[in-house]
Amino acid sequence: MTDWTLHHTHPTAHGVVRWDRFGSGAPVVLLHGTPFSSYVWRDVARALAATHQVHVWDMPGYGISEQRDGQDVSLAAQTEVFVELLRVWDLAAPVVVGHDFGGAVALRAHLLHGVDYRGLALVDAVALAPWGSAFFRLVGENTRVFEELPAHLHEALVRAYVASAGHGTLPEPVLDALVAPWLGERGQPAFYRQIAQADQRHTEEVRPRYGEIGLPVLVCWGEEDTWIPLERGRELAALVPGARLRVLHGAGHLVQQDAPAQLTAALAEFLAALD
Numbered sequence: 001m002t003d004w005t006l007h008h009t010h011p012t013a014h015g016v017v018r019w020d021r022f023g024s025g026a027p028v029v030l031l032h033g034t035p036f037s038s039y040v041w042r043d044v045a046r047a048l049a050a051t052h053q054v055h056v057w058d059m060p061g062y063g064i065s066e067q068r069d070g071q072d073v074s075l076a077a078q079t080e081v082f083v084e085l086l087r088v089w090d091l092a093a094p095v096v097v098g099h100d101f102g103g104a105v106a107l108r109a110h111l112l113h114g115v116d117y118r119g120l121a122l123v124d125a126v127a128l129a130p131w132g133s134a135f136f137r138l139v140g141e142n143t144r145v146f147e148e149l150p151a152h153l154h155e156a157l158v159r160a161y162v163a164s165a166g167h168g169t170l171p172e173p174v175l176d177a178l179v180a181p182w183l184g185e186r187g188q189p190a191f192y193r194q195i196a197q198a199d200q201r202h203t204e205e206v207r208p209r210y211g212e213i214g215l216p217v218l219v220c221w222g223e224e225d226t227w228i229p230l231e232r233g234r235e236l237a238a239l240v241p242g243a244r245l246r247v248l249h250g251a252g253h254l255v256q257q258d259a260p261a262q263l264t265a266a267l268a269e270f271l272a273a274l275d
Contacts, residue, residue: 004038006018006019006056006057013080014071014077015060015068015071016065018057018058022045022046022054022056023050023052026053027052027053027054027055028048028094028096028271029091029094029096030044030055031057031082031096032058032102033103034100036063036099036254037059037178038057038063040099040256041256044264047268051271055085059078059081061073069189072197074198075198076202083115086109086115093116095117096117096120098122099124099255100228103122103123103124103127104125107127107203108202108206111209111210119274120216121270122219122236123221124222124225124233124253125219125236127203128207128236131198131200135164136198139192143192143195143196146192147188154191155183158182159175159179163175164227165252166252166257167224167251168258170257210239213241216242217244218246218266219233219236220263220266221246221247221255222248222253222255222259223248223250224250225253225255227253248263
């Protein structure tokens with residue numbers, strides 16, 4: 001990830017977090033999903049930083065943040081870390097953008113911890129059960145078996161899995177960067193740890209409260225998402241009062257890579273309406 005570096009660290013109970021900020025102006029926080037990192041936001045973050053102060057971070061267990069045995073990387077833990085970071089950054093009411101798993105973190109922080117946002121954008125978000133792809137569920141049900149894979153087979157599996165998030169072929173350097181955190185003595189167990197701890201109860205406990213959300217909400221969804229189909233995005237938008245749905249054409253689940261211009265334009269329009 002030679003073109004993407006996070007320069008700051010913050011110690012938390014769930015591991016040391018790497019983070020950074022870009023630009024100036026009203027604050028925007030970008031949350032990544034699984035099995036990704038803030039790297040997926042690199043182009044969008046730089047574009048939005050022309051008019052806003054953009055905060056990015058790698059969740060504990062992901063990207064270049066700390067990975068360790070016994071680490072709690074559940075949605076509950078990531079939400080606690082996010083709430084803590086907002087205090088550290090002294091952000092009272094930022095605009096929050098959550099992709100995949102990051103959408104669930106943003107929803108939980110707002111609905112369970114009372115964190116206020118000026119606006120919320122949910123991008124192909126984990127918000128409604130059942131979660132994710134068939135592969136994700138298969139690994140979750142057989143984690144101990146997959147943990148025993150030889151390193152070269154594990155790498156092949158992760159590469160194929162990550163590649164399936166895009167619509168079409170991911171460039172090799174991008175695929176390399178997305179896979180790298182999940183390799184080696186720390187990365188391989190971390191990959192299966194985050195799947196093993198994925199528990200749908202963490203979204204089921206907030207789903208009944210989506211109708212309580214009273215702030216501006218934009219739902220963006222890749223039209224060709226095979227991990228979380230577009231129908232799930234339509235359902236989510238219908239559950240949140242006043243939410244607007246933006247369908248991103250020619251994009252799979254990894255919309256930041258497939259359609260960065262469409263996504264950036266949608267977010268920029270959303271931000272302009274809030275300013």
